[in-house]
Amino acid sequence: MRTLELLIEFSQRYGADPELVNAGGGNTSAKVDGIMYIKCSGTALKEASEVSFAKMDLKKLFRIFERTYPEGDREREAAVLADMMACCTPGEEHKRPSVETLLHALFEQKFVLHLHPALINGLACSRGGEAEAKRLFGDAIVWVPACRPGYTLAKLMYEKMKTAKGRIGVVLLENHGVFFAADTPGELDRMLRDMTERLTGCIREFPKTGDGGAEPGYGKKLTKLSGCEYFCYNGSTTAKAFAESFEAVKDMLTPFNPDQVVYCGPGAGFIDDVEKAGAVNKRMAIVRGVGLYTFGSTEKQAQNAMLLAEDAMKIAVYSRSFGGPRHLPAELVEFLVHWEAESYRKAL
Numbered sequence: 001m002r003t004l005e006l007l008i009e010f011s012q013r014y015g016a017d018p019e020l021v022n023a024g025g026g027n028t029s030a031k032v033d034g035i036m037y038i039k040c041s042g043t044a045l046k047e048a049s050e051v052s053f054a055k056m057d058l059k060k061l062f063r064i065f066e067r068t069y070p071e072g073d074r075e076r077e078a079a080v081l082a083d084m085m086a087c088c089t090p091g092e093e094h095k096r097p098s099v100e101t102l103l104h105a106l107f108e109q110k111f112v113l114h115l116h117p118a119l120i121n122g123l124a125c126s127r128g129g130e131a132e133a134k135r136l137f138g139d140a141i142v143w144v145p146a147c148r149p150g151y152t153l154a155k156l157m158y159e160k161m162k163t164a165k166g167r168i169g170v171v172l173l174e175n176h177g178v179f180f181a182a183d184t185p186g187e188l189d190r191m192l193r194d195m196t197e198r199l200t201g202c203i204r205e206f207p208k209t210g211d212g213g214a215e216p217g218y219g220k221k222l223t224k225l226s227g228c229e230y231f232c233y234n235g236s237t238t239a240k241a242f243a244e245s246f247e248a249v250k251d252m253l254t255p256f257n258p259d260q261v262v263y264c265g266p267g268a269g270f271i272d273d274v275e276k277a278g279a280v281n282k283r284m285a286i287v288r289g290v291g292l293y294t295f296g297s298t299e300k301q302a303q304n305a306m307l308l309a310e311d312a313m314k315i316a317v318y319s320r321s322f323g324g325p326r327h328l329p330a331e332l333v334e335f336l337v338h339w340e341a342e343s344y345r346k347a348l
């Protein structure tokens with residue numbers, strides 16, 4: 001099979017698995033003859049086809065790591081984006097390659113799979129994550145501390161991989177997700193399965209986010225208070241456990257990863273009593289004794305927010321097996337709220 005066909009096949013397969021991909025998260029790439037096919041921003045993995053991938057010149061992409069860029073976030077990211085767009089091969093200039101293109105380019109291997117699965121993020125968003133990753137996987141993986149996305153992250157990962165021993169096939173990004181790189185899709189499958197099995201073996205408490213009954217009737221009022229038109233509700237065992245008290249909900253009030261900032265906003269609210277509730281200026285709210293709500297100006301927006309809220313519940317529970325949750329630092333949440341590249345993804 002041709003490289004591009006293999007890439008499309010495994011992109012669709014992983015993209016269709018809700019345990020691995022939520023809304024617009026995750027991307028894939030393949031390299032052949034100095035060209036990298038990378039998933040475009042604003043396209044869903046499960047709908048991958050030939051047009052979902054931008055063809056980029058790898059040699060030109062690597063030159064970006066050697067350049068000096070402005071200090072200011074906005075100026076730097078705009079300059080890097082312009083340089084990155086200039087790496088598209090002729091005829092591909094209208095495409096918008098993933099904001100994570102540079103990270104994919106760093107791997108020598110033919111195929112790269114980048115995901116944000118809740119189980120793996122349970123480790124990547126935990127206080128003991130780095131030590132636990134070392135204990136479980138040794139030098140076979142590179143751990144990249146949480147930092148600003150875009151060029152800052154690409155540069156940091158570039159430095160980390162340069163100093164790592166041997167050929168690196170797995171990179172864990174703190175408060176973000178995981179990269180797998182291999183020369184065949186079968187090898188990617190094996191690597192993902194291996195990590196999933198080993199982490200599952202460490203989990204002492206599993207989330208239960210798919211059960212629970214009907215919405216108890218507060219949705220309409222809360223939606224009005226939020227200024228939105230649509231809501232989604234989750235009254236599962238895990239949602240109810242978080243909704244028990246202010247102490248219990250604490251781990252759900254701030255985001256774990258960029259996906260949550262993009263789809264659920266910079267934080268969640270806790271409502272003690274719906275009768276007395278004032279304006280709900282959040283996309284996600286947890287109501288004491290009731291469960292979790294998400295809001296949106298469209299149905300899709302409310303649903304996507306719920307996907308990521310469920311993801312947050314899972315991460316919060318999984319992280320307890322790795323020393324407890326570690327949230328995205330406030331400075332990074334602030335950065336993401338204003339990042340133009342992510343507003344593009346939200347359009348999904």
Ligand SMILES: [Zn+2]
Pocket residue numbers: 026100114115116176177
């Ligand atoms: Zn990512």
